[in-house]
Amino acid sequence: MSPVPTDPLWVERNGTRTYTGFSGRGARVDIGPASAGAVFTPGELLKIALAACAGMSSDLKFSRVLGDDYAVTIRVDGPKHATEDRYPELHETFEIDLSSLDEDTRAKTLLLAQRSIDRACTVGNTLREGAAVPPVEYVQPRAAQA
Structure with missing residues (x-):
């Protein structure tokens, strides 16, 4: 690393x-x-970070076949587990018009976009791999440190 x-x-x-x-x-x-x-909310920021990361990671693949001005809305949802205070699963949905593509080009574009997301989306990779989150460290404010 x-x-x-x-x-x-x-x-x-x-x-x-x-x-x-x-x-x-x-x-x-x-x-x-x-x-x-x-x-x-912090949970909303997590979800937005995941959606934005997937969008940014797949952007070049989509722009190559749809043009630089393509439109996409990426929605992400997943219910919160009330007693464990976490999201057990998050679902992303790309709302994107691929109707101008033939079936082979569509399938190849989606495959390449997913590969890009799987390879380059730091947020998704971090969530999938279960990043370690050690206990919080408590220190004096920087201005008070001498």
Whole structure:
């Protein structure tokens, strides 16, 4: 496994159970419970990350046969296991118009798109392989560290 440099990611608390997530590139996202309104829940972010990763991983395969301006909506769902507080299964659905392709081209395109997703979708690969999540580490805030 070779490390790949990544921009820092962090969340900051805004109020009771509400946070803003940040990237070192300046991106931000509001996070909280569904009752907080126009925020994403952490579970929704997980699902969106999976859908976006599959879309990004398959994008070149689809654009080669459909053109750069092809449209796709990727939906992801899966019920939450109430007592275990997790998603036992997540289902992705690509809504994409392939009607302009003959059957052989359609089948080949879908095969190549799936191979690309299986090879390059970091989120899907991480979920399938069950990434280790060690216990949280607690430290003093950076400004207070001397």
